[in-house]
Amino acid sequence: xxxxxxxxxSAQLAAGACSSVELTQEFIxxxxxxxxxLGCYITVDGERSLKQAQAADAQRAAGRGSLLxxxxxxxxxxxxxxxxxxxxxxxxxxxxxxxxxxxxxxRCNTAGMVTLGxxxxxxxxxxxxxxxxxxxxxxxxxxxxxVPGGSSGGSAVAVAARxxxxxxxxxxxxxxxxPAALTGICGLKPTYGLVSRYGMIAFxxxxxxxxxxxxxxxxxxxxxxVMAGHDARDSTSLERPAxxxxxxxxxxxxxxxxxxxxxxxxxxxxxxxxxxxEAAITEYKKLGATVVDISxxxxxxxxxxxxxxxxxxxxxxxxRFDGVRYGHRAAEYTDLLDMYKRxxxxxxxxxxxxRILIGTYVLSHGYYDAYYIRAQxxxxxxxxxxxxxxxxxxxxxxxxxxxxxxxxxxxxxxxxQMYLSDIYTIAVNLAGLPxxxxxxxxxxxxxxxxxxxxxxYFDEARMLNVAHQYQLATDWHQxxxxxxx
Amino acid sequence: MQWExxxxxxIHAQLSTAxxxxxxxxxxxxxxPNTQACGVDIALPGVLPVLNTGAVERAIRFGLAVGGSIxxxxxxxxxxxxxPDLPKGYQISQFELPIVEGGSMTILVGEIxxxxxxxxxxxxxxxxxxxxxxxxxxxxxxxxRAGTPLLEIVSEPDMRSAQEAVAYARAMHALVRWIGVCDGxxxxxxxxxxxxxxxxxxxxxxLGTRREVKNLNSFRFLQQAIEYEVRWQIGEIEDGxxxxxxxxxxxxxxxxxxxxxxxxxxxxxxxxxxxxxxPLEVTEQRISEIRSAMPELPEAMKTRFIRDxxxxxxxxxxxxxxxxxGTYFEEATRLTFDSTKLLIGIKGGKPVLxxxxxxxxxxxxxxxxxxxxxxxIEIKNAPIKPGGLARLLARTxxxxxxxxxxxxxxxxxxxxxxxxxxxxxxxxxxxxSDGGEIEKIVDQVLAANxxxxxxxxAGKEKAFNSLVGQVMKATRGKANPQQVNDVLRRKLAG
Numbered sequence: 005x006x007x008x009x010x011x012x013x014s015a016q017l018a019a020g021a022c023s024s025v026e027l028t029q030e031f032i033x034x035x036x037x038x039x040x041x042l043g044c045y046i047t048v049d050g051e052r053s054l055k056q057a058q059a060a061d062a063q064r065a066a067g068r069g070s071l072l073x074x075x076x077x078x079x080x081x082x083x084x085x086x087x088x089x090x091x092x093x094x095x096x097x098x099x100x101x102x103x104x105x106x107x108x109x110x111r112c113n114t115a116g117m118v119t120l121g122x123x124x125x126x127x128x129x130x131x132x133x134x135x136x137x138x139x140x141x142x143x144x145x146x147x148x149x150x151v152p153g154g155s156s157g158g159s160a161v162a163v164a165a166r167x168x169x170x171x172x173x174x175x176x177x178x179x180x181x182x183p184a185a186l187t188g189i190c191g192l193k194p195t196y197g198l199v200s201r202y203g204m205i206a207f208x209x210x211x212x213x214x215x216x217x218x219x220x221x222x223x224x225x226x227x228x229x230v231m232a233g234h235d236a237r238d239s240t241s242l243e244r245p246a247x248x249x250x251x252x253x254x255x256x257x258x259x260x261x262x263x264x265x266x267x268x269x270x271x272x273x274x275x276x277x278x279x280x281x282e283a284a285i286t287e288y289k290k291l292g293a294t295v296v297d298i299s300x301x302x303x304x305x306x307x308x309x310x311x312x313x314x315x316x317x318x319x320x321x322x323x324r325f326d327g328v329r330y331g332h333r334a335a336e337y338t339d340l341l342d343m344y345k346r347x348x349x350x351x352x353x354x355x356x357x358x359r360i361l362i363g364t365y366v367l368s369h370g371y372y373d374a375y376y377i378r379a380q381x382x383x384x385x386x387x388x389x390x391x392x393x394x395x396x397x398x399x400x401x402x403x404x405x406x407x408x409x410x411x412x413x414x415x416x417x418x419x420x421q422m423y424l425s426d427i428y429t430i431a432v433n434l435a436g437l438p439x440x441x442x443x444x445x446x447x448x449x450x451x452x453x454x455x456x457x458x459x460x461y462f463d464e465a466r467m468l469n470v471a472h473q474y475q476l477a478t479d480w481h482q483x484x485x486x487x488x489x
Numbered sequence: 490m491q492w493e494x495x496x497x498x499x500i501h502a503q504l505s506t507a508x509x510x511x512x513x514x515x516x517x518x519x520x521x522p523n524t525q526a527c528g529v530d531i532a533l534p535g536v537l538p539v540l541n542t543g544a545v546e547r548a549i550r551f552g553l554a555v556g557g558s559i560x561x562x563x564x565x566x567x568x569x570x571x572x573p574d575l576p577k578g579y580q581i582s583q584f585e586l587p588i589v590e591g592g593s594m595t596i597l598v599g600e601i602x603x604x605x606x607x608x609x610x611x612x613x614x615x616x617x618x619x620x621x622x623x624x625x626x627x628x629x630x631x632x633x634r635a636g637t638p639l640l641e642i643v644s645e646p647d648m649r650s651a652q653e654a655v656a657y658a659r660a661m662h663a664l665v666r667w668i669g670v671c672d673g674x675x676x677x678x679x680x681x682x683x684x685x686x687x688x689x690x691x692x693x694x695x696l697g698t699r700r701e702v703k704n705l706n707s708f709r710f711l712q713q714a715i716e717y718e719v720r721w722q723i724g725e726i727e728d729g730x731x732x733x734x735x736x737x738x739x740x741x742x743x744x745x746x747x748x749x750x751x752x753x754x755x756x757x758x759x760x761x762x763x764x765x766x767x768p769l770e771v772t773e774q775r776i777s778e779i780r781s782a783m784p785e786l787p788e789a790m791k792t793r794f795i796r797d798x799x800x801x802x803x804x805x806x807x808x809x810x811x812x813x814x815g816t817y818f819e820e821a822t823r824l825t826f827d828s829t830k831l832l833i834g835i836k837g838g839k840p841v842l843x844x845x846x847x848x849x850x851x852x853x854x855x856x857x858x859x860x861x862x863x864x865x866i867e868i869k870n871a872p873i874k875p876g877g878l879a880r881l882l883a884r885t886x887x888x889x890x891x892x893x894x895x896x897x898x899x900x901x902x903x904x905x906x907x908x909x910x911x912x913x914x915x916x917x918x919x920x921x922s923d924g925g926e927i928e929k930i931v932d933q934v935l936a937a938n939x940x941x942x943x944x945x946x947a948g949k950e951k952a953f954n955s956l957v958g959q960v961m962k963a964t965r966g967k968a969n970p971q972q973v974n975d976v977l978r979r980k981l982a983g
Binding site: 084092102103104106201202236237238239240316317319320322323324326328329330340344364367368369372376 | 528531532533534535536537538539540567569571573576577578579628630757759760761764765766767
């Protein structure tokens with residue numbers, strides 16, 4: 005059962021072929037067996053999960069179940085969950101239990117979904133390999149010495165290793181799409197503002213967006229139907245009528261115009277990834293789509309722009325972790341300033357400190373105009389590039405990442421190399437557009453390759469349609485890592 | 490050398506919303522520490538601010554009242570610094586684009602009117618409170634106040650003396666209460682001033698280096714702090730030292746200011762637009778809705794009082810110092826006028842509105858004002874309501890009471906002894922206006938005071954007053970003084 009999709013599980017639960025308790029127990033058993041090796045969960049609480057499963061079964065028995073009632077899910081440890089630890093992958097919050105549920109968690113709970121646990125992540129979502137977590141790295145089930153990507157590495161691995169049928173993730177510069185690509189699963193970052201950020205611990209507020217991670221485009225749609233929707237507690241949450249993101253799944257590919265930005269296929273892209281992506285494009289042509297060459301001339305600036313804006317917001321967002329009210333506080337200190345310094349020196353890891361330093365610097369008097377203001381201007385140019393491109397095409401496609409999963413430790417000493425692994429995903433966050441990744445093949449070493457699909461604002465249903473049609477024709481998304489049952 | 494003082498004020502007015510500026514927690518004062526701070530106020534991980542539209546509405550009302558312009562688009566920014574009572578590590582405030590820009594305030598200094606220009610007014614949240622006492626070497630943090638909505642009102646450096654600064658602060662205090670955007674409670678910190686003070690040689694056009702005196706929560710402290718600063722700065726310069734730009738605190742115990750920090754160690758607040766909040770957009774329609782719901786403003790009311798009641802400029806200004814006084818005055822005048830109309834009509838005369846208005850005005854700025862002052866209460870809490878005052882004044886206008894008696898009745902009314910008529914009856918206070926009776930008493934007094942009569946006739950006017958006094962004494966103050974005068978003059982002349 006743990007290999008089933010959300011859609012299949014939903015059907016089985018509805019038919020009474022299995023109970024949520026049985027299903028949940030099966031996942032808990034598998035987690036207990038594999039999590040030690042993979043490190044994808046930070047917190048598991050079988051008793052609590054089973055209680056939720058019992059309630060879901062009772063709900064279904066009473067005829068009050070909905071589509072996903074009783075279906076298990078894992079939540080990235082960035083989402084606040086009442087009664088569960090919410091660590092954000094940091095020593096700073098290693099002991100933190102939120103007194104409330106994030107909007108996304110609330111939505112899943114209301115839908116009757118069962119929380120399997122909280123997944124590992126780069127500390128405060130800052131990282132592209134899941135190596136910055138205070139709770140240790142997550143290993144890629146395809147090759148245990150490879151990284152799973154980040155920051156939603158725990159969620160990606162939980163889904164890839166069949167330790168959860170689906171998971172929530174967050175994406176600030178590629179944190180859903182890049183780990184999805186590197187672990188051979190599907191992940192969607194919705195249009196900025198579609199999913200409420202309430203209860204999601206902030207990294208870079210103007211870029212952060214929550215989204216679903218699962219094994220098929222259809223499952224992403226099922227989950228997005230639950231997660232999306234206006235929330236008055238988030239001022240950047242958009243007020244739009246509810247949508248069914250599955251409504252367009254069956255639409256044929258004939259007439260679809262796929263934009264291929266030349267900047268996505270330039271130097272830096274490894275040949276194996278390029279081959280797999282080009283094969284996918286060929287498949288789309290077979291399905292009736294046409295291809296348009298486009299250009300995103302300012303794409304090359306997206307990494308530097310991002311590494312000004314995201315740290316700037318982060319340096320301010322992370323100021324609340326000061327040891328005064330909750331979370332870590334240094335055991336010994338001489339005065340207030342010393343308490344702040346020791347608490348934050350001990351509570352934050354190296355990458356978080358690096359970004360706080362960068363962010364503080366670019367906002368400082370005398371540097372603000374040269375860095376922050378300029379980066380904001382370039383951000384608008386990058387968004388304009390996409391607007392121009394969507395005049396010529398319906399979706400944009402390219403690789404999600406320049407390489408497949410790299411080795412643990414391979415890039416951790418070189419932050420710039422690490423940052424460049426998000427080179428194809430970051431521009432999408434800067435523009436606030438929806439983007440997704442789905443598996444489209446393997447490299448010569450057997451590591452998965454991800455195809456990125458970028459849609460216009462609010463075009464999630466169309467993107468899922470495009471992905472679904474490909475998944476009807478191919479089986480990349482059904483491949484299992486070696487040794488995973 | 491002659492020195493000129495230059496002062497600009499920054500006033501923090503707490504907006505009178507029921508809940509905080511970015512959360513649903515109550516703003517009520519005086520609860521047990523940390524019981525009125527929700528997740529947003531204590532900055533839990535993951536929480537987000539949501540703007541209170543009531544605070545925006547009040548800021549717009551203020552902007553319209555001072556004739557400022559309302560920006561159609563303003564931006565909330567983060568002001569970053571670490572302090573234990575600042576839970577997020579930043580304060581949300583408006584920096585580059587405030588909601589209100591410009592405007593002005595007319596103040597009266599002595600008999601001279603002066604206009605103070607406003608730079609801007611912007612919305613921001615208050616911090617919590619650090620309690621340094623009672624914790625034996627530790628600091629207590631109370632976050633009840635964190636997130637309370639504030640309007641920071643910044644003036645141009647247009648004031649030239651502590652007296653002008655106080656007049657401006659008082660006028661602003663009256664205005665924010667008048668338009669109902671702030672309760673003005675200074676003890677509770679709802680209205681606080683920072684004063685930027687500098688001095689320069691008289692006639693100079695460039696500003697001197699300023700020092701900012703923080704957190705003055707009474708008009709007296711504002712005055713004392715500025716006066717001290719001016720003396721101190723002049724002393725420094727005359728002794729050959731330079732003023733350093735600095736932030737200072739006023740110590741009310743010794744009346745002096747002391748240095749908090751200089752410009753060198755000033756914070757770099759690293760302002761940037763808050764990505765959690767969208768730009769604040771205000772439509773023309775919203776502004777005109779708020780404008781049409783505005784109460785009559787002090788200047789307009791003053792002008793109307795002068796026109797409709799023939800009051801002097803001075804009286805009208807005093808009556809329009811706050812809205813409650815103005816309302817009290819109009820209400821009392823109308824009721825007095827109504828209750829005397831009938832009576833005077835019967836006697837063949839016509840009630841004269843200006844006369845009545847002047848009478849009411851005198852009572853409000855006299856007896857009532859001094860009582861309010863002594864008891865430190867507001868006119869809306871006065872034990873005598875406009876109707877009560879009207880019934881009292883009706884008894885002076887119909888000659889039942891003379892002025893002295895009216896004051897006696899007023900005191901009893903204030904003490905809660907009842908309505909004017911009940912007190913008049915209980916005390917037997919009825920003015921003696923019966924001509925025959927008065928004549929009889931005058932005859933007796935003249936007979937008993939032959940010496941004074943002789944003195945008067947010898948040209949000593951003072952003797953006349955003494956005789957009046959004798960008559961009033963004999964009637965135990967009840968005689969109508971005018972009648973006594975008339976009868977005495979007639980008899981002494983005869």
